[in-house]
Amino acid sequence: METDCTTPPPAGETKATPLPAGTRLLHIGPHKTGTTAIQGALFAARERLPEYGVEFPAHTRHPMEAALAACARPAMMGDTEPTDRHWSRLLERVRATGARTSVISSEFFADAPDDATIARVVEQLGGDRVHVLVTLRPLARIMPSQWQQYVQNGLRMGYEDWLEHMLRKPPYEKPNPSFWRRHRHDRLVERWAGAVGAERVTVVVVDDRDRGGLLRTFETLLGLPANLLRPVPDTANRSLTLAETELLRNLNIEFRGNGLPDALYSRLVRGGAVPHMKNACSPTSRDVKIPTPRWAVEEACAIGAEMAGRIGALGVRVLGDPSLLSAVPEQPEQPEQPEQPDRPDQPEQTDQPDRPERPAEGGSGEARIAPEVAARALYGALAAAASMTGGAAPARSVHQTPSKELVRVLGHRCLRRLGRR
Template sequence: METDCTRGDARVNDAAIAPLPAGTRLLHIGPHKTGTTAVQGALFAAKDALPAHGVAFPAHSRHPMEAALAACARPAMMGDTVPTDKHWLRLLELVEATGKATSVVSSEFFADAQDDATVARIVEQLGGTGAPPLERSRARGRVHVLVTLRPLARIMPSQWQQYVQNGLRMGYEDWLEHMLRKAPYEKPNPSFWQRHRHDRLVERWVRAVGAERVTVVVVDDRDRGGLLRTFEALLGLPENLLQPVPDTANRSLTLAETEMLRNLNKEFRGNGLPDELYSKLVRNGAVMHMKNACSPTPQDVKIVTPLWAVEAAAEIGAEMAGRIGSMGVRVLGDPGLLSLAPKPAGDSAPAEARIAPEVAAQALYGALAAVAQAPAESASAAKARTVHQTSSKELVRVLGHRCLKRLRRR
């Protein structure tokens, strides 16, 4: 679960964080694995309390992912419904309806905007979709971009397992070789450096809004509440209004879980099965149920980054921190953390990663339950719920009915 935070209590280097002007449209662009889920969950949970303080969270869900993907003209995750302009336009309407309140839009997928033209369009539309040409410059001035950053060495293992959840079949060390040693560093995941070459990411958005309207928050993993306190200070909210919301569905997979899924991906692709089946049965079935039903234990083997890759990431992090520091943007937190190079603990050989029988059983059950949840001729309340919200007895009953029905047809 992404709950890593910046240090401090609304103060940086002994200076209080100045809140953004009233009426600002704050665009939090992530990128991935930098505390975005914690921020989105806390803002959504406090949605009804925010207007009393002149702040709005204009979204119908915790994370308006489809809107961000549509705005950036990016594809959906493997097998998911393709986002359309309607998703983005609907979010813009909600933002426009906030009037003079400060509004917050948060999605790590905005970091996937590939070029200056896309970034400029997003800023212009978010600033004021219906603004006349002469007022567009002033409308763009309402947009303030917030970037949250963590050390690259901490992002890489988490991002790799996330790519595996979207169908990646490459092992971790192989993947690191491609990302760090094999120019042009675009295979198998070109989105990685689009998101995580953080200096270039910040630079793209500075060109759209100006350095004075970009804030970079350096995340410090040692402080579990600081990131939310920083958001409160920037938005002028009372301290502790934003609280962490547990989200087991967002936890990272262990090494064994990731390897199980990676090998399943090989079989899935090798047999030419449709992407829609992967989305329904694997990512939103087996994996989702496994995450919700099973929590990692101290005995589970973590994904460990080899020392050569940690050192390479630290070198890139130092370079990125230096470039960001020269751009004139506001930086909250310690930029030195971006070149953090954590050393592997101990000298002993890593333990063998083995999937626990109960974890495998929950993954298999999740896939079966997803079949039972699939839409049939007649909809019901049970079918509308997600797998982990439906009782085992109910899912087995539905699955049994469908199997019997198909057998009778045959």
């Protein structure tokens, strides 16, 4: 992607200040910038927030369906389509907060397709009471994590091919048109500043070295006491390793090549195999990380520098160090584990070669899937299939079951099926 890096990044503020009482704080993400961590912490503290004049009006940790409906975006691959009722219910809960401060968080607001949609969302949430918060991380760190999330929603393209399309093949919209809509951060900030005014937009540059920094920033903006917002462990939301992602990507190729329905993919793969694999198997130092080629890192950092300069020129408040957006990672980046959004991205696919791809350059060995991980994934799919056909649910969760027992149970089931045939 062409860049223009003539404008130096602006100096950011180091200290946040509280927003006016009664503000409706709209956190729009984008994806892969700590949204899940914020949503989890706010939801866990929702009973105590009213003590300090703050409300979390959503009835779930992440009002994803409401945000998708508000932005007229499709559901996840194979999921039930969101309706206006999802958005209307959230609006009712927001209005019920009255004059108190409220906070709404969904990274899917970053996918709003046009200025008219953004203006409507702002007006329905309270017009001049709305303050937009954008959290940003370096693009070079976002790209591997975003790729594996696309794979979790059916993408079949390998990482290096995907980088080529996103960075080197105009108009940079295949196979995922949503990527630059949400991650061309300067334009994202500009679109929302056009709806609420630059004075009512705050950009927070997330420093990955300060694990609790983003929570502390939210506490200050909302006028909450220190350490009220606490990290919420979420192993089910961790990103996949390179081997796990390649396992799923090749499954996507087989799934799509055999014409199976999207609803089946949603239930068996995304709702069965993937969460069981995530819950039961934590990555170790032996797992190969998703390595980004040097050329892609350099191009991403150049784009980051350009975006930082343009954001500074918009007149919005910037908290943190904008130079982080163009800093070159010292090592290939492993996707963050618990601090990622919990749901896959939009189902955007275009024609592409269904072929294996070698691991990206810079890896620390060959990516191999452990038998335990494969067994957990297979068990998850089988358990989901059993629930669809009226089979009994397992007496204990998969992460409580030893791997040897999983393999033994799966083997017996396969033998029984073969015997019946």
